[in-house]
Amino acid sequence: MDWDACPQVSEGLEINKVADGYIVYQPERDRVHYLNHTAVLLLELCDGKTRAGDLAGLLKVAYELPAPPTDEVSECLSKLVAEGLVR
Amino acid sequence: MPLQARRGGPRPLSEERSVSLLACRIYISTDCDRLAAFLDRVLPRPAQRYPISRRHHFAVRREGEGYRIEEDGVARAVEPTLESAGYALTARMHALALAALPEFTKVHAGCASWKGRRLLAVGPPHAGKTTLMIRLLSEGFTVYGDELTLVKNGEALPYPRRFGVRPPTVALIPSLAGVGGGGDAVLVTDPAQLGSKWVIEPGPVASVFYLEPNHDGHTRLEPCPKYLMVQRVMSQSTAPQAGRQQWIRDICDMLDRASTFTVKLGNLDEAVSALKDVLRRTPAVAVDPATETV
Numbered sequence: 254m255d256w257d258a259c260p261q262v263s264e265g266l267e268i269n270k271v272a273d274g275y276i277v278y279q280p281e282r283d284r285v286h287y288l289n290h291t292a293v294l295l296l297e298l299c300d301g302k303t304r305a306g307d308l309a310g311l312l313k314v315a316y317e318l319p320a321p322p323t324d325e326v327s328e329c330l331s332k333l334v335a336e337g338l339v340r
Numbered sequence: 341m342p343l344q345a346r347r348g349g350p351r352p353l354s355e356e357r358s359v360s361l362l363a364c365r366i367y368i369s370t371d372c373d374r375l376a377a378f379l380d381r382v383l384p385r386p387a388q389r390y391p392i393s394r395r396h397h398f399a400v401r402r403e404g405e406g407y408r409i410e411e412d413g414v415a416r417a418v419e420p421t422l423e424s425a426g427y428a429l430t431a432r433m434h435a436l437a438l439a440a441l442p443e444f445t446k447v448h449a450g451c452a453s454w455k456g457r458r459l460l461a462v463g464p465p466h467a468g469k470t471t472l473m474i475r476l477l478s479e480g481f482t483v484y485g486d487e488l489t490l491v492k493n494g495e496a497l498p499y500p501r502r503f504g505v506r507p508p509t510v511a512l513i514p515s516l517a518g519v520g521g522g523g524d525a526v527l528v529t530d531p532a533q534l535g536s537k538w539v540i541e542p543g544p545v546a547s548v549f550y551l552e553p554n555h556d557g558h559t560r561l562e563p564c565p566k567y568l569m570v571q572r573v574m575s576q577s578t579a580p581q582a583g584r585q586q587w588i589r590d591i592c593d594m595l596d597r598a599s600t601f602t603v604k605l606g607n608l609d610e611a612v613s614a615l616k617d618v619l620r621r622t623p624a625v626a627v628d629p630a631t632e633t634v
Binding site: 272276 | 571
């Protein structure tokens with residue numbers, strides 16, 4: 254994980270919002286992704302301006318956590334990148 | 341009929357039946373009274389509030405040892421037996437009816453309502469959809485369909501089809517006693533035959549239940565996150581012709597306005613009680629007095 258990189262949501266995704274998550278359709282791969290609330294927030298934070306290393310701190314604030322969830326962010330971000338939802 | 345007339349040419353198509361299957365109105369003419377009786381047994385007869393946009397005509401004639409089926413004046417098939425002709429004919433009719441509505445997502449789901457709240461019971465084959473729907477009939481629910489529901493713009497349109505009840509289910513439902521069937525035969529019935537109104541019309545969905553079989557056990561109901569319910573409903577549905585994007589949109593639209601639960605379906609008394617409890621707490625999306633059972 255390059256913590257200095259600024260991940261960005263991939264172009265062309267169709268994002269459908271439901272009350273507790275996102276259903277993301279990826280036309281170029283014809284795939285559907287089901288994202289829970291945490292993954293949604295992380296996806297939203299991947300704006301191409303925010304450093305990957307700052308994401309865990311932002312989630313800590315958002316969910317009022319005692320510590321930054323660095324491992325969880327690393328795992329989730331890796332999945333989003335692997336699936337092509339974030340670049 | 342005089343023998344001479346039978347030898348002199350084709351028998352007249354003396355038996356006529358017709359049926360509305362959502363957008364399709366289908367007319368069947370036949371020279372075989374036994375085929376007509378077969379159709380009387382299997383064709384659905386609900387009141388339907390959906391506009392007809394297509395009409396098809398079938399003619400079925402006995403020919404030699406078989407049955408020749410024509411569709412809109414064109415020869416389609418020759419079936420060897422009465423049963424195979426009947427099944428081929430009804431399968432084709434349902435295929436035409438579904439093909440007439442390519443813009444809908446088709447979901448394996450029973451559909452019912454209670455006090456103005458419509459529910460879908462989604463599940464794979466043998467999950468208990470028919471069993472639950474027939475039981476709900478005797479509990480004051482309005483039941484529309486047991487197997488297939490079409491979805492578009494967040495609304496559900498039950499597909500009119502008579503219910504095929506397997507023998508183990510017949511034994512579970514006291515209200516089916518005396519309806520017929522028995523033995524190893526599948527009992528074919530519908531809400532009207534069981535003493536309720538049977539009306540087919542689109543409507544918004546208040547609650548969606550995903551059924552998982554728990555035969556011989558207790559019924560347990562748990563809230564299901566919507567993003568997971570989308571996945572489950574998609575696994576039990578087929579996409580509209582417009583493709584996957586529309587498929588996702590339609591299911592998301594419907595689920596986002598509904599409460600969503602997973603049901604481990606076991607004891608039916610517990611299931612009825614749990615569903616009523618959920619629907620009692622769910623705001624009515626729309627009420628159509630014409631279809632409610634009071």
